[in-house]
Amino acid sequence: MDFTTLVTALLSLTVPAVLIYLLAERLRRCRRSPYNLPPGDLGVPVVGHTLSLLDALRRNADLEWFRARVRRYGQVSRMSVLGSPTVLLAGPAANRFVGGGGGLVLTQTSALRALVGRSVLTFAGDELRQVRGALQAYLRAEMVRRYVCKMDGEVRRHIDVSWVMPLARDLSFGIICSVVFGEHASLVRDALGEDFVALGKAVMSFPVRLPFTRFSKGMDASARIRRAITAMFRKREEASSLLPQGAAAAPSSDGTGDTDFITYMLKLRSQGGHSLSLEDIVDNAMGLVIGAHGTTSVLIAFMTRYLANQPHVLDKVTREQDEIAANKGPDDALTWNDVARMKYTWRVAMETQRIVPPVFGSFRTAVRDLEYQGYHIPKGWKVFAAQSITHMDGNFFHEPTKFDPCRFEKFVPPYCFMPFGGGPRMCPGNEFARVETLVAMHYLVRKFRWKLCCTEEAYIRDPKPAPVNGLPIELEPRRI
Numbered sequence: 001m002d003f004t005t006l007v008t009a010l011l012s013l014t015v016p017a018v019l020i021y022l023l024a025e026r027l028r029r030c031r032r033s034p035y036n037l038p039p040g041d042l043g044v045p046v047v048g049h050t051l052s053l054l055d056a057l058r059r060n061a062d063l064e065w066f067r068a069r070v071r072r073y074g075q076v077s078r079m080s081v082l083g084s085p086t087v088l089l090a091g092p093a094a095n096r097f098v099g100g101g102g103g104l105v106l107t108q109t110s111a112l113r114a115l116v117g118r119s120v121l122t123f124a125g126d127e128l129r130q131v132r133g134a135l136q137a138y139l140r141a142e143m144v145r146r147y148v149c150k151m152d153g154e155v156r157r158h159i160d161v162s163w164v165m166p167l168a169r170d171l172s173f174g175i176i177c178s179v180v181f182g183e184h185a186s187l188v189r190d191a192l193g194e195d196f197v198a199l200g201k202a203v204m205s206f207p208v209r210l211p212f213t214r215f216s217k218g219m220d221a222s223a224r225i226r227r228a229i230t231a232m233f234r235k236r237e238e239a240s241s242l243l244p245q246g247a248a249a250a251p252s253s254d255g256t257g258d259t260d261f262i263t264y265m266l267k268l269r270s271q272g273g274h275s276l277s278l279e280d281i282v283d284n285a286m287g288l289v290i291g292a293h294g295t296t297s298v299l300i301a302f303m304t305r306y307l308a309n310q311p312h313v314l315d316k317v318t319r320e321q322d323e324i325a326a327n328k329g330p331d332d333a334l335t336w337n338d339v340a341r342m343k344y345t346w347r348v349a350m351e352t353q354r355i356v357p358p359v360f361g362s363f364r365t366a367v368r369d370l371e372y373q374g375y376h377i378p379k380g381w382k383v384f385a386a387q388s389i390t391h392m393d394g395n396f397f398h399e400p401t402k403f404d405p406c407r408f409e410k411f412v413p414p415y416c417f418m419p420f421g422g423g424p425r426m427c428p429g430n431e432f433a434r435v436e437t438l439v440a441m442h443y444l445v446r447k448f449r450w451k452l453c454c455t456e457e458a459y460i461r462d463p464k465p466a467p468v469n470g471l472p473i474e475l476e477p478r479r480i
């Protein structure tokens with residue numbers, strides 16, 4: 001018997017034996033459990049349901065996957081994903097429970113911790129409170145109001161390209177860079193654009209530091225971004241200590257919101273608002289860029305797709321945008337008041353997010369033993385609620401597969417529509433995303449008409465929704 005045959009024979013005996021042992025252990029533990037665990041199963045040891053869920057996501061069949069489990073086990077069930085026992089919850093009460101936060105913390109994968117070290121995505125306790133407070137203050141409506149002009153300029157710079165997904169990505173990347181990095185934005189965009197793409201892709205990867213893995217590329221990109229941005233702002237940090245009290249956080253004299261995020265955070269620290277180092281602030285800036293651009297670009301891209309397939313909706317959006325433009329000169333930038341009038345267009349955006357939510361659900365970890373609807377959730381277990389389950393439930397949304405923006409003119413029951421999450425970890429950038437999307441749509445529908453090159457183009461979730469071919473469109477100038 002040669003060496004290879006021997007190794008193969010040994011492996012074929014030991015691997016099944018180890019798997020059977022692990023399975024038996026797990027079954028014994030479950031049977032001994034003092035908990036009233038939710039119904040369900042933990043699947044194959046270690047792998048659990050990870051591969052099956054990933055496969056469903058890649059085929060855009062995740063809703064069916066979740067529904068099958070809900071049909072089989074009810075609205076509370078147990079499964080195992082990414083190596084952890086996880087409770088899958090469905091329904092508005094579940095969305096409220098997961099968003100509410102009591103005994104649950106945001107699940108941080110080890111990839112995320114390694115990639116964006118110390119940021120709002122990885123903090124807990126006091127540090128989290130300080131940074132959430134600063135982010136919410138920075139992104140509040142009055143601040144976003146001052147970015148409208150900036151967003152307008154950025155959209156006009158991008159608008160004449162015809163490959164929707166990359167265009168939407170470039171656009172939202174450009175906008176978030178100009179807000180986060182201020183006068184350094186173009187430098188960051190040009191020198192670090194690719195690195196931010198690699199970083200975004202690595203966030204949900206397996207943390208294996210081998211050459212050519214997504215994670216490894218993300219780690220290299222993250223180190224380059226950190227180095228470059230820290231160096232850029234080292235000077236700014238010194239300069240900001242020379243600014244008069246309150247100057248950095250105040251609006252600029254032209255009202256365009258020229259206080260970039262990093263300067264804002266440096267100034268806030270000098271006023272005792274937090275105690276983060278420049279390196280931590282840069283990590284938070286990275287977190288903000290990741291949170292902002294992979295999500296808003298999905299919304300803009302899918303809205304473009306729905307408008308192409310729904311001519312009557314496009315007509316209504318165009319009428320609304322034409323009325324807004326009628327009172328302005330061709331070079332006048334949009335204002336906050338203009339954006340406030342785009343009510344129907346925003347309903348189209350909400351309907352797009354109902355059917356294709358950019359973030360597919362909320363993952364939490366139980367920090368103590370919890371109880372939900374009579375079942376125990378042991379400390380350390382994960383809890384997951386997928387938005388699509390309530391978004392596509394006929395009990396809350398009549399004919400849920402139909403694209404109908406007017407449904408948002410009526411009352412929507414609480415905790416059924418949650419594209420931005422809810423509770424203490426709700427997206428702090430929701431207002432920012434709303435304004436960015438509306439400004440982009442204004443110029444798109446006013447200037448162009450478009451046709452989808454692949455009318456039935458499928459999309460996958462990776463885990464964000466992405467059209468398989470990048471959603472190419474034929475774009476032509478609009479004849480008015």
Ligand code: HEM
Binds near residue numbers: 295359419
């Ligand atoms: C359509 C666009 C967007 C969608 C659908 C979206 C959705 C979400 C959701 C669902 C969460 C919470 C996830 C959870 O509960 O586990 C979240 C968190 C977050 N979002 Fe957004 N987001 C969008 C745009 C933005 C923008 C424009 C920014 C920044 C300007 C941003 C920054 C963040 C940050 C920093 C967090 C983490 C907050 C925390 O951990 O406490 N997002 N987003």
